[in-house]
Amino acid sequence: xxxxxxxxxxxxxxxxxxxxxxxxxxxxxxxxxxxxxxxxxxxxxxxxxxxxxxxxxxxxxxxxxxxxxxxxxxxxxxxxxxxxxxxxxxxxxxxxxxxxxxxxxxxxxxxxxxxxxxxxxxxxxxxxxxxxxxxxxxxxxxxxxxxxxxxxxxxxxxxxxxxxxxxxxxxxxxxxxxxxxxxxxxxxxxxxxxxxxxxxxxxxxxxxxxxxxxxxxxxxxxxxxxxxxxxxxxxxxxxxxxxxxxxxxxxxxxxxxxxxx
Amino acid sequence: xxxxxxxxxxxxxxxxxxxxxxxxxxxxxxxxxxxxxxxxxxxxxxxxxxxxxxxxxxxxxxxxxxxxxxxxxxxxxxxxxxxxxxxxxxxxxxxxxxxxxxxxxxxxxxxxxxxxxxxxxxxxxxxxxxxxxxxxxxxxxxxxxxxxxxxxxxxxxxxxxxxxxxxxxxxxxxxxxxxxxxxxxxxxxxxxxxxxxxxxxxxxxxxxxxxxxxxxxxxxxxxxxxxxxxxxxxxxxxxxxxxxxxxxxxxxxxxxxxxxxxx
Numbered sequence: 121x122x123x124x125x126x127x128x129x130x131x132x133x134x135x136x137x138x139x140x141x142x143x144x145x146x147x148x149x150x151x152x153x154x155x156x157x158x159x160x161x162x163x164x165x166x167x168x169x170x171x172x173x174x175x176x177x178x179x180x181x182x183x184x185x186x187x188x189x190x191x192x193x194x195x196x197x198x199x200x201x202x203x204x205x206x207x208x209x210x211x212x213x214x215x216x217x218x219x220x221x222x223x224x225x226x227x228x229x230x231x232x233x234x235x236x237x238x239x240x241x242x243x244x245x246x247x248x249x250x251x252x253x254x255x256x257x258x259x260x261x262x263x264x265x266x267x268x269x270x271x272x273x274x275x276x277x278x279x280x281x282x283x284x285x286x287x288x289x290x291x292x293x294x295x296x297x298x299x300x301x302x303x304x305x306x307x308x309x310x311x312x313x314x315x316x317x318x319x320x321x322x323x324x325x326x327x328x329x330x331x332x333x334x335x336x337x338x339x340x341x342x343x344x345x346x347x348x349x350x351x352x353x354x355x356x357x358x359x360x361x362x363x364x365x366x367x368x369x370x371x372x373x374x375x376x377x378x379x380x381x
Numbered sequence: 382x383x384x385x386x387x388x389x390x391x392x393x394x395x396x397x398x399x400x401x402x403x404x405x406x407x408x409x410x411x412x413x414x415x416x417x418x419x420x421x422x423x424x425x426x427x428x429x430x431x432x433x434x435x436x437x438x439x440x441x442x443x444x445x446x447x448x449x450x451x452x453x454x455x456x457x458x459x460x461x462x463x464x465x466x467x468x469x470x471x472x473x474x475x476x477x478x479x480x481x482x483x484x485x486x487x488x489x490x491x492x493x494x495x496x497x498x499x500x501x502x503x504x505x506x507x508x509x510x511x512x513x514x515x516x517x518x519x520x521x522x523x524x525x526x527x528x529x530x531x532x533x534x535x536x537x538x539x540x541x542x543x544x545x546x547x548x549x550x551x552x553x554x555x556x557x558x559x560x561x562x563x564x565x566x567x568x569x570x571x572x573x574x575x576x577x578x579x580x581x582x583x584x585x586x587x588x589x590x591x592x593x594x595x596x597x598x599x600x601x602x603x604x605x606x607x608x609x610x611x612x613x614x615x616x617x618x619x620x621x622x623x624x625x626x627x628x629x630x631x632x633x634x635x636x637x638x639x640x641x642x643x644x
Contacts, residue, residue, distance in 0.1 A: 178549055180545055180548060180549065197548075198548050198549050198550070198551055199551065200551055202549075204546075204549040204550075206542065206545075206546065208542070210542050210543060210545075210546045212543065212546070212560075212561065212564070212565075213641055213642065214564045214565075214567070214641045215641075223546075223550055223560070224550035224551070226556070226560070227547075227550050227551045227552040227553070227556055227560075228551060255641040256641075257641065257642060257643065271550075275550065
């Protein structure tokens with residue numbers, strides 16, 4: 121059953137500088153649907169509008185045409201049914217780890233006791249027990265993003281939206297965090313949509329990969345990923361993994377090449 | 382190899398507390414010694430040596446003159462500062478969040494910010510009288526714009542990404558301001574409040590010198606009229622010390638409440 125349906129969505133940004141009006145077509149006629157419990161990854165070069173698409177699903181911006189339906193209802197704004205993990209974690213620096221994880225719950229009016237309990241559960245789940253009273257400035261980039269994950273999981277959303285969550289991390293931390301996300305996501309298996317430009321990350325995490333082409337962004341190809349879960353790091357050396365990686369790279373290249381110039 | 386050089390580096394560590402305090406104290410002593418030496422030269426009769434200034438300071442406090450003057454100046458300063466803080470933060474927040482205020486009040490604020498407050502002294506006396514009320518209003522004018530401009534800048538400089546976070550997690554408009562915008566603007570607001578402390582002291586003493594002689598201002602003007610150089614210098618040093626202590630205090634409060642940044 122499909123949870124999220126995107127129907128012919130286009131997005132055009134209009135910028136005015138003096139009398140010059142400039143129009144940028146970020147997305148053109150994107151349609152896709154995401155099933156319940158599916159881990160879907162959108163992959164594309166920078167500037168293909170993938171972040172814009174995520175912002176529209178989150179409800180921060182509206183499509184210029186077409187519509188996005190979540191469980192059959194059109195999205196009009198952010199809601200508790202979606203939890204977002206941002207690229208640079210974007211924790212609130214004046215709040216401790218615990219208070220950051222509680223933030224979404226506070227906004228939903230969850231009582232203090234339940235907030236505490238849920239925060240403890242999810243802080244434990246992302247492996248940060250003992251760091252509850254630390255401030256973000258005291259944590260490494262990887263740990264900050266763990267808090268970002270816990271904050272999104274804590275509102276127990278039906279759908280997780282992850283916007284290049286590991287894009288700002290160093291190579292090793294990134295691999296560790298991909299493994300962690302696979303483990304944490306495996307616990308509840310709520311529907312997830314992740315955006316990345318990292319092919320290996322997409323293959324490691326996705327049930328289905330949507331390859332987007334550039335300017336304006338369109339769906340170029342949809343690839344099913346057959347690997348069984350739970351996935352472990354040795355998957356990365358699987359010959360099938362390497363083959364798919366190459367195929368995706370090819371798809372990505374042809375998506376960009378046609379329109380780059 | 383690093384371990385053999387480390388102890389040597391530690392002794393010359395320019396940020397070490399021992400060395401820092403030694404430097405601080407020696408520089409103060411050197412300055413005072415130079416002052417004493419210069420003041421004792423017969424041709425420099427307009428500069429009293431530091432020992433005479435210290436005696437004048439002692440006498441000033443012993444007679445109760447300095448104590449009363451200090452208390453009076455502080456009262457003017459504190460009352461003016463509190464009023465300025467309330468108005469500055471309040472109006473600053475309003476300008477920060479409201480387009481209407483940005484279009485109507487902000488230009489006036491910028492005009493006021495750029496105007497030398499001393500310019501208003503001749504007219505201010507006519508409107509407010511020369512007593513405490515007039516001096517307090519002058520203090521308010523001296524520091525309110527600094528606080529106000531910093532506050533509104535803080536609100537405008539809140540990273541849009543943090544606002545997105547608030548919206549994504551379903552913060553109501555009120556929660557968005559209370560839990561995201563205001564705390565994010567706090568470093569700017571505190572900076573404005575800290576700068577305001579220094580400006581409030583300047584405002585208070587300026588008012589006491591130029592609006593009507595009172596408190597520290599009267600001590601200075603009185604000493605000047607009798608050519609009592611040691612007391613004059615003692616009064617100036619006292620004002621400086623007052624500024625030093627209060628600014629230190631303001632920095633301490635600021636550091637405490639923004640500890641999360643460097644923690």
